[in-house]
Amino acid sequence: MSSEYVRGFFSRAVLKIAIVNIFGAALYGLGIGFVPIHTTFTSISQNCTLYESESACSAVTATTCIWGDYNNTKQCLFSEPVDCRTFLSQDTCGSASYCAWNFDGHLCAHTAGYSAVESGVFSGSMIVGGLLGSLVIGKIVNAIGRKKSMILLGVISVAGSSLVHIATATRIYALLIAARVIFGIAMGGLCCVAPMYVEEMVPDEYRKPVGVLFQVFCTFGIMLAALVGLVLDPTDFSVNVNMAARLQGFDAVLSIFAVLVVIVGISMEESTKWLSSSKGEESIQLMSQSSGYATQQYSWGDMKFVLFVSFALCVAQQMTGINAIMNYAPNITSSMNLKPLTGNFLVMMW
Numbered sequence: 001m002s003s004e005y006v007r008g009f010f011s012r013a014v015l016k017i018a019i020v021n022i023f024g025a026a027l028y029g030l031g032i033g034f035v036p037i038h039t040t041f042t043s044i045s046q047n048c049t050l051y052e053s054e055s056a057c058s059a060v061t062a063t064t065c066i067w068g069d070y071n072n073t074k075q076c077l078f079s080e081p082v083d084c085r086t087f088l089s090q091d092t093c094g095s096a097s098y099c100a101w102n103f104d105g106h107l108c109a110h111t112a113g114y115s116a117v118e119s120g121v122f123s124g125s126m127i128v129g130g131l132l133g134s135l136v137i138g139k140i141v142n143a144i145g146r147k148k149s150m151i152l153l154g155v156i157s158v159a160g161s162s163l164v165h166i167a168t169a170t171r172i173y174a175l176l177i178a179a180r181v182i183f184g185i186a187m188g189g190l191c192c193v194a195p196m197y198v199e200e201m202v203p204d205e206y207r208k209p210v211g212v213l214f215q216v217f218c219t220f221g222i223m224l225a226a227l228v229g230l231v232l233d234p235t236d237f238s239v240n241v242n243m244a245a246r247l248q249g250f251d252a253v254l255s256i257f258a259v260l261v262v263i264v265g266i267s268m269e270e271s272t273k274w275l276s277s278s279k280g281e282e283s284i285q286l287m288s289q290s291s292g293y294a295t296q297q298y299s300w301g302d303m304k305f306v307l308f309v310s311f312a313l314c315v316a317q318q319m320t321g322i323n324a325i326m327n328y329a330p331n332i333t334s335s336m337n338l339k340p341l342t343g344n345f346l347v348m349m350w
Contacts, residue, residue, distance in 0.1 A: 029221020
């Protein structure tokens with residue numbers, strides 16, 4: 001690799017195009033890595049038994065905790081009249097609606113955080129939004145251009161992340177799901193617009209290294225979410241850990257990157273390919289760059305096998321269970337005697 005090639009890659013013109021992939025993908029990755037951290041923080045904020053002093057116990061705001069006696073020791077307890085730990089079997093544990101059997105510890109424990117169904121819906125809400133966004137973005141990006149589409153997606157991301165802040169503060173689960181769907185719509189569009197823009201604007205010799213930045217910074221965003229979660233993870237429960245502030249601080253990282261996407265959209269130049277096309281309407285084209293022959297046009301019918309292969313590869317990737325591992329990494333690793341968010345960070349690093 002020549003020094004001239006390296007200098008060209010880091011030139012202002014190329015970096016100005018690459019930054020669309022960098023910040024767009026980082027936001028997408030943060031959205032993916034958001035779920036396990038937020039779920040774990042919510043569980044911590046509602047689990048009275050974690051808090052080790054009267055002052056820490058009384059400072060809990062996400063649920064009602066009381067400082068009282070259990071087995072002749074002072075502990076932070078849930079406010080319900082019957083302590084779940086008094087149920088000694090799985091059958092009797094279910095007699096109280098707020099109790100659930102913990103298979104790892106083989107004991108009956110008070111529920112804290114989201115239920116299994118709520119966690120599943122929370123995990124899948126961004127995916128549903130992404131599906132909707134990816135279905136409509138094609139028409140939008142050809143109608144208003146890449147620049148305006150990027151700004152629009154950034155604004156939608158800001159709206160979604162802002163609603164997450166409100167849902168976190170008010171503890172309204174339905175609003176949180178709605179916020180994630182809205183955010184997912186923006187992510188579905190962003191996964192199309194950013195790579196498309198780079199493909200159309202970057203010089204041919206830098207197309208591959210700049211194009212791969214979307215995947216690189218998507219994984220960076222996932223790792224960054226895990227790192228921020230690890231930094232904000234409380235370790236001393238004898239003092240007020242202020243989980244409300246920690247949750248808002250974690251949510252703020254997503255909001256900051258959403259604003260950065262808007263700024264990138266405002267600063268980027270419009271795609272010259274879109275400007276040169278008639279009303280932004282483009283046919284699907286394939287070019288043989290090695291032969292230098294003229295562009296050949298294909299209909300959707302001609303592309304059906306290629307589309308099928310692409311669809312099958314995506315389905316196969318999801319069937320590996322990667323999303324389940326990422327979304328439930330804290331639960332999986334805690335069963336291996338790792339702290340939930342430490343284990344989550346190790347999984348995301350891997």
